Structures are given as structure tokens and as C-alpha cells.
Amino acid sequence: MSNEHNTTNLTVWLTGATSGIGLAVLAELVRQGHRVIATGRNRDRLNEIVAEYGNAVTPLAGDVTNPQDCRYFREQLHAMAPIDWAILNAGTCEYMDVSDFDAELVSRVVNTNIVGTARAIEAVLPVLRSSQSRECRPLLAVVGSSAWWFPFTRAEAYGASKAGLAYLAESLRADLAGEGIDVSLISPGFVRTPLTDQNDFSMPFLMEAEDAARIMVRDLTRHRPDIHFPRRFTLMLKLLACLPRSLRDRMAAAMSRNAKESNG
Ligand SMILES: NC(=O)c1ccc[n+]([C@@H]2O[C@H](COP(=O)([O-])OP(=O)(O)OC[C@H]3O[C@@H](n4cnc5c(N)ncnc54)[C@H](OP(=O)(O)O)[C@@H]3O)[C@@H](O)[C@H]2O)c1
Structure with a gap:
């Protein structure tokens, strides 16, 4: 089993490649001379991306929640092997109004x-x-979030899904270590994308998708297991996690009250 990291002419499967962080990662990978197999549900958008980037990008359209589409992904990826990296970035966010607790919303996000x-x-x-x-x-990268490191208001469903994803990635890392497959967990703070354009609250240390993509590709090239950014935000969250539970709960509840008051 090799300890070497291949860093040139990689073939990368990237989900959520049609928008936001994924699209910026695709551009960065192509800029560095890699080949991207790009997945998303929006076929028109995928075709536009192929038209822009040429044969560095191979479209693989489909829905990651659909078992039939995923069987198709598997067949196609086999045909395009070897694959060096998989970056599983497709994701969604919906916020919860706790006065109307909605289990279907949780189900959709999870x-x-x-x-x-x-x-x-x-x-x-x-x-x-x-x-x-x-x-x-080979490298398997999962895009989680740093959002679940603090109990943010209205983030019940999104935070729960990303906390679960973090566990999934870290447990998988342990199980795959003996096989020589690395697992990276990527935990961004706020990044400007169509997803966050819908947010009606202030987003501290908001960064551009291109900057996020540069950090992601740089750290993935080093096979870093734990990638998080922007550091000023994620280190602040790590610090908050060290506070006594009662203090954290009071801060979280105060943020929730403030959000309600500013929404009238
Ligand atoms: N932006 C942030 O501040 C931030 C912070 C932390 C973590 N993240 C995470 O980063 C990832 C990308 O987010 P983003 O902000 O770039 O959002 P975005 O602009 O909305 O992009 C989401 C991407 O996921 C794809 N996608 C969604 N559901 C899919 C499905 N069922 N099957 C296949 N593809 C699907 C979308 O493509 P189609 O519509 O073509 O399917 C799109 O390419 C997400 O996992 C998000 O949770 C984002």
C-alpha cells in the first residue's frame, strides 16, 4: 500500500458542481490541470459548464438522493476509472421556524x-x-459545515444533518485507514453562494467561493483530514465549544431571542 499522494493530472468526481462552492472548486481543479467528472441535477447548467471548460470536464448528471441515479453513477465512474479523488459536496439548507416544527423539513435536509x-x-x-x-x-472528501459546532438558532435540521455527516466521515476514515483510502472532512464557515444569498441574517467572516475553493484544493492536495475555514470564524467556534455548557446555552438562547425580535 502506497503512502504517496498523486498531485498532478488527477481525475476527480465532484458532486454539487453546478453552483456555489462546487462550481468554484471545479474551476480551481481545471486551472490546476485536473480532470473533473461533474455531477448535479441541472443538466442545462452542466452543459453550459462543459461548453465553458471543454474536455477537462465530463458531465455526469443525476440526483444523489436517487438510488437509480447512483447506480448509474457507479457504472459510469467504473468506466472512467481510475478516480483519484471524490469530493462529495452536494447539499442543501433549510431553516426551521420552531413555532411550526416541521419533521418533513428535517427529513428533506437529512x-x-x-x-x-x-x-x-x-x-x-x-x-x-x-x-x-x-x-x-485515493481520497474521499465530504463537505460538511462548521455550523453544527454551535447550536445556532433555526439550524436544527441543517446542523443535525452536518453533525451526522461529520460522524459518518470520521468513522469511515477509521474503517478505510487500513485500506489506504484517505477521508477528508471539510467544514466551511459562511461562503457567498446561491445557498447563502437567501440568508436574511448577518454572516460573520463571509468569504468568496473562489477563496474557499483555493483553500479546499490546497488542503486536499495535502490529504488533510480536517479542513476548516475561514480560520478566524472556525477557531472562534472551537473556542466557544470549550465554554461551560450553561454559558453556551445562554449565548445560544440570547441569539435566538435577538433573531426573533429583529424579525418582529
Ligand atoms: N455556502 C456556505 O456558506 C456553506 C457553508 C458550509 C457548508 N456548505 C456546504 O457546501 C456545499 C455546497 O453549498 P453551496 O453553498 O455551494 O450551495 P449551492 O450553491 O446551493 O450548491 C449546491 C450544489 O449541490 C447540488 N445538489 C443539491 N442537491 C442535490 C442532489 N439531490 N443531487 C445532486 N446534486 C445536488 C446543486 O446542484 P443541482 O441543483 O444542479 O442539483 C448545487 O450544485 C453544501 O453541502 C453546503 O451545505 C456551504
Whole structure:
């Protein structure tokens, strides 16, 4: 089993490639000379991206929550092997109004963020295993979030899904270590994308998708297991996590009250 990291001419499967962080990562990968197999549900958008980036990008349209689409992904990825990296970035966010607690909302968010990622892992893992013949360690990267490190108001569903995803990634890292497949967990703070354009609250240390993509590709190239940014935000969250539970709960409740008052 090799300890080497292949860093040139990579073939990367990227989900959520049609928008926001994923699209910026695609551009950064292509800029560095890699080949991207780009997945999203929006076929028109995928075709536009292929038209822009040419044969560095291969479209692989489909829905990560759909088992049939994921079987198709698996077949196609096998045909395009070896695959060096899989970056599982497809995700969604919906905020909860706790006065109208909505289990269906939780189900939708968990289905995309956890079940969809799990289906994508099921599709790509055998292909990553078979790709080890290139004598370098394949990399499976999961895009989580730092949002769940603090109990943010209205984030019950999103935070729960990303907390679950973090556990999934870290447990998978332990189980795959012996096989020579690395697992990176990426935990962004706020990044300007169509997803966050809908937010009606202030987003501290908001960063541009291009800057996020540069950090992600740089740290993935080093096979870093734990990638988080912007550091000023994520280190502040890590610090808050060290506070006594009662103090954290009071801060979280005060943020929730403030949000309600500013919404009238
Ligand atoms: N922006 C932030 O501040 C931030 C912070 C922390 C974590 N994140 C995470 O970063 C990831 C990307 O977010 P973003 O902000 O770039 O959002 P975005 O602009 O809305 O992009 C989401 C991407 O996911 C794809 N997608 C969603 N559901 C899918 C499904 N069922 N099957 C296949 N593709 C699907 C979308 O493509 P189609 O519509 O074409 O399917 C789109 O390409 C998400 O996992 C998000 O939770 C974002």
C-alpha cells in the first residue's frame, strides 16, 4: 500500500458542481490541470459548464438522493476509472421556524445531506478501491459545515444533518485507514453562494467561493483530514465549544431571542 499522494493530472468526481462552492472548486481543479467528472441535477447548467471548460470536464448528471441515479453513477465512474479523488459536496439548507416544527423539513435536509452523501459514497467507494493500482492513496472528501459546532438558532435540521455527516466521515476514515483510502472532512464557515444569498441574517467572516475553493484544493492536495475555514470564524467556534455548557446555552438562547425580535 502506497503512502504517496498523486498531485498532478488527477481525475476527480465532484458532486454539487453546478453552483456555489462546487462550481468554484471545479474551476480551481481545471486551472490546476485536473480532470473533473461533474455531477448535479441541472443538466442545462452542466452543459453550459462543459461548453465553458471543454474536455477537462465530463458531465455526469443525476440526483444523489436517487438510488437509480447512483447506480448509474457507479457504472459510469467504473468506466472512467481510475478516480483519484471524490469530493462529495452536494447539499442543501433549510431553516426551521420552531413555532411550526416541521419533521418533513428535517427529513428533506437529512435526505440530501446525509443519505445523498451516503449513496454517493456507495457509488464511488468500489471505484476508489480499484483505483489504488496507481500506487497512490485515493481520497474521499465530504463537505460538511462548521455550523453544527454551535447550536445556532433555526439550524436544527441543517446542523443535525452536518453533525451526522461529520460522524459518518470520521468513522469511515477509521474503517478505510487500513485500506489506504484517505477521508477528508471539510467544514466551511459562511461562503457567498446561491445557498447563502437567501440568508436574511448577518454572516460573520463571509468569504468568496473562489477563496474557499483555493483553500479546499490546497488542503486536499495535502490529504488533510480536517479542513476548516475561514480560520478566524472556525477557531472562534472551537473556542466557544470549550465554554461551560450553561454559558453556551445562554449565548445560544440570547441569539435566538435577538433573531426573533429583529424579525418582529
Ligand atoms: N455556502 C456556505 O456558506 C456553506 C457553508 C458550509 C457548508 N456548505 C456546504 O457546501 C456545499 C455546497 O453549498 P453551496 O453553498 O455551494 O450551495 P449551492 O450553491 O446551493 O450548491 C449546491 C450544489 O449541490 C447540488 N445538489 C443539491 N442537491 C442535490 C442532489 N439531490 N443531487 C445532486 N446534486 C445536488 C446543486 O446542484 P443541482 O441543483 O444542479 O442539483 C448545487 O450544485 C453544501 O453541502 C453546503 O451545505 C456551504
